[in-house]
Amino acid sequence: MKTNKIKIIIILLLIFSSFSYAQQNPFMDYVLSWDGESSILEVELTYSVSQKDSTVFIFGDPDFGGQNDIFNTIKNIRVSKPEELRLDEANRRITVFHNGAKKNKISYEIDGSFNVDKPTVASQTELFRPVITKGMLTMVNIHFTMKITDESNPLVSFSWHKYPENFTYFNSVQPSQKNPSMRFTDNYDKLSHILYFVMGDNIDVKEYNVMGVPYYCVTTIEDRYGNDLQGNFIPFFESYFPSIHRFWNDTDFPFYSLTVTALQNNQKEIGAGGFGIKNGFVMKLGKKFDTREKYVTAHETSHSWIGIKMMLGHDSFDNQWFGEGFNDYITIINLANSKIFEKEDFLNYMNEDNFKKHYKSEIKGVHNDSIAAKYWTDYANYGVLPYKRGLIYAFYLDNQIRLASNGKFTLRNMLLDLHALRRTKKHDEILTVDDFIDVGAAYLDKKELAEQIAQHMIEGQPIDFTNIKLIDEFDIEINDGVPKLSLTGNSDLLKIYRW
Known part of the structure; x- marks a missing residue:
C-alpha cells in the first residue's frame, strides 16, 4: 500500500513537472563576451520555445542605419544538435528547427569592424552601427539582439560573461549598476530600441x-x-x-x-x-x-515631453508641426532661460535658421500630408518643414496668448493644460488636434485657433507677419517677404521667458 502511494506521488510529480515545463514563462537570456581588444562581440542566447517545432528570429533593422547586408554584422551563427539552422539572408530570418531538443540555445558573433581604407559614411557606418574596437564598445540592443516573430513578450535578461574588468561600464536600463556580470531583466515589449551599452577604457x-x-x-x-x-x-x-x-x-x-x-x-x-x-x-x-x-x-532631451509623454495623433508623423516644431520652440526658450543661448544665439536661430530659411523655401506652402513621403528622401527641403512651421506658429501663438491675457498667461500655460489632459487619458487613448484646440480655447478664440491650424499647419500657408502685433519686447520687420525678429530697447530674454 505504501509503495503504491509513493508511485502515485511520483507520477503526479512527473505530470506536474511536465505541465510546469510546458507552461513556463517565455524567456530570452543573453550572455555577452568581449575581450576589449577585438571588433567581435560573442553572444549566447538561451531561450524557451513553448512546445513549438521551430523558432523564427529576425535580426537587425535596415531602417536603423541602413544596414542592408545584415550578415556582414552577424556571423558564425550556430546551434547544437539535434537542432538545425536555416538562414534566409534576403529577409534577415534565422530559423531554428528544434527536433525535440529540450534546451534551446543559439550562439553568434557581432562584427563591429569597418573598412579603414574606405571613407566613413556618417549616417550608415558610424552613427548607427555597433562600435566594437580596441578599448571601446557602444551599441544599442537592435545591433545584437534577435527579434522574435510571435506574441509571447518574453522576459529578456542580459549579463556579461567575459569583459575587461578595468573598463568603465554603463547600461541604460539600470544605470546605477556598475558590475557587468550582474544580470538585469525587462519584458521584450519594453526593450525595443531602448537598451544602450557603453564599455571602455x-x-x-x-x-x-x-x-x-x-x-x-x-x-x-x-x-x-x-x-x-x-x-x-x-x-x-x-x-x-x-x-x-x-x-x-x-x-x-x-x-x-x-x-x-x-x-x-x-x-x-x-x-x-x-x-x-x-x-x-x-x-x-x-x-x-x-x-x-x-x-x-x-x-532631443526636450522630447521627453513633446514627442514622448505627449504627441498629437497615433504617430509622430501625423502632426510633426507640433511634435518637432513646438518642441523646438520649447527648446530654444529654455536655452535662453538657462543662459546657454544668449540674445545673439537666440535671434540667430529664430532669424537665420527659421524665418529666413522657411520664407525663402520654394516648397514652404506644400500641404502637411505631402511631407511624410519625401521626409527622408528630401530631408533638406521636406524634412525640415514641420520643424520650422511649428516653431514659427508656436512663437506666434505665445505672443497672442500673452497679448490676449495682458501678460497673465503664455503658451506654457496652454501646454501645461494639454499635458494635464494627456495624463487623464488611458494609455491607448491619443491626444488629437481637437484636444489641442479645445485646450487653447481657454486662452484664444476657438474658431480662430482652428482656422489657424487648418490654414498654416495643415494647408501650409505661411503666417503673414506684416500686420501682426507682438508683445512690446519684440519687433518684426519684413524684408523681401522674410520676417526678421529683434528685441526692442532693453528687453531681456530672461524676463520674457521665465518660470
Missing part, C-alpha cells in the same frame, strides 16, 4: 541630481577633436535640465541619461547625430562640440 560616467531625478552623463574622456565633453555638459545639468523640468512642473522620471561618445572614423570631421532611447539620448560626435551640438542636445 576612455569612458567617464558622472551622476547628477537634477531636482531629485538621477541624471547620468556618459562621455569619452579624450577624443581627436579636443573636446572636454564632461565640461561641455555641466551647464546642461546645472541650468538647462532644471529649467525644462520647471517649465513642465514635472520630475516624474526614474532617471535620465545623456550619452555622448566620439566617433571612431577615418575622416577628419563627419558631423554628429544621434537617437533617443527610453529615459535618455545618445549622441555620436564626429566634430568639435559647438553651438549646433548644444542645440541638438537640448532639442
Whole structure:
C-alpha cells in the first residue's frame, strides 16, 4: 500500500513537472563576451520555445542605419544538435528547427569592424552601427539582439560573461549598476530600441541630481577633436535640465541619461547625430562640440515631453508641426532661460535658421500630408518643414496668448493644460488636434485657433507677419517677404521667458 502511494506521488510529480515545463514563462537570456581588444562581440542566447517545432528570429533593422547586408554584422551563427539552422539572408530570418531538443540555445558573433581604407559614411557606418574596437564598445540592443516573430513578450535578461574588468561600464536600463556580470531583466515589449551599452577604457560616467531625478552623463574622456565633453555638459545639468523640468512642473522620471561618445572614423570631421532611447539620448560626435551640438542636445532631451509623454495623433508623423516644431520652440526658450543661448544665439536661430530659411523655401506652402513621403528622401527641403512651421506658429501663438491675457498667461500655460489632459487619458487613448484646440480655447478664440491650424499647419500657408502685433519686447520687420525678429530697447530674454 505504501509503495503504491509513493508511485502515485511520483507520477503526479512527473505530470506536474511536465505541465510546469510546458507552461513556463517565455524567456530570452543573453550572455555577452568581449575581450576589449577585438571588433567581435560573442553572444549566447538561451531561450524557451513553448512546445513549438521551430523558432523564427529576425535580426537587425535596415531602417536603423541602413544596414542592408545584415550578415556582414552577424556571423558564425550556430546551434547544437539535434537542432538545425536555416538562414534566409534576403529577409534577415534565422530559423531554428528544434527536433525535440529540450534546451534551446543559439550562439553568434557581432562584427563591429569597418573598412579603414574606405571613407566613413556618417549616417550608415558610424552613427548607427555597433562600435566594437580596441578599448571601446557602444551599441544599442537592435545591433545584437534577435527579434522574435510571435506574441509571447518574453522576459529578456542580459549579463556579461567575459569583459575587461578595468573598463568603465554603463547600461541604460539600470544605470546605477556598475558590475557587468550582474544580470538585469525587462519584458521584450519594453526593450525595443531602448537598451544602450557603453564599455571602455576612455569612458567617464558622472551622476547628477537634477531636482531629485538621477541624471547620468556618459562621455569619452579624450577624443581627436579636443573636446572636454564632461565640461561641455555641466551647464546642461546645472541650468538647462532644471529649467525644462520647471517649465513642465514635472520630475516624474526614474532617471535620465545623456550619452555622448566620439566617433571612431577615418575622416577628419563627419558631423554628429544621434537617437533617443527610453529615459535618455545618445549622441555620436564626429566634430568639435559647438553651438549646433548644444542645440541638438537640448532639442532631443526636450522630447521627453513633446514627442514622448505627449504627441498629437497615433504617430509622430501625423502632426510633426507640433511634435518637432513646438518642441523646438520649447527648446530654444529654455536655452535662453538657462543662459546657454544668449540674445545673439537666440535671434540667430529664430532669424537665420527659421524665418529666413522657411520664407525663402520654394516648397514652404506644400500641404502637411505631402511631407511624410519625401521626409527622408528630401530631408533638406521636406524634412525640415514641420520643424520650422511649428516653431514659427508656436512663437506666434505665445505672443497672442500673452497679448490676449495682458501678460497673465503664455503658451506654457496652454501646454501645461494639454499635458494635464494627456495624463487623464488611458494609455491607448491619443491626444488629437481637437484636444489641442479645445485646450487653447481657454486662452484664444476657438474658431480662430482652428482656422489657424487648418490654414498654416495643415494647408501650409505661411503666417503673414506684416500686420501682426507682438508683445512690446519684440519687433518684426519684413524684408523681401522674410520676417526678421529683434528685441526692442532693453528687453531681456530672461524676463520674457521665465518660470
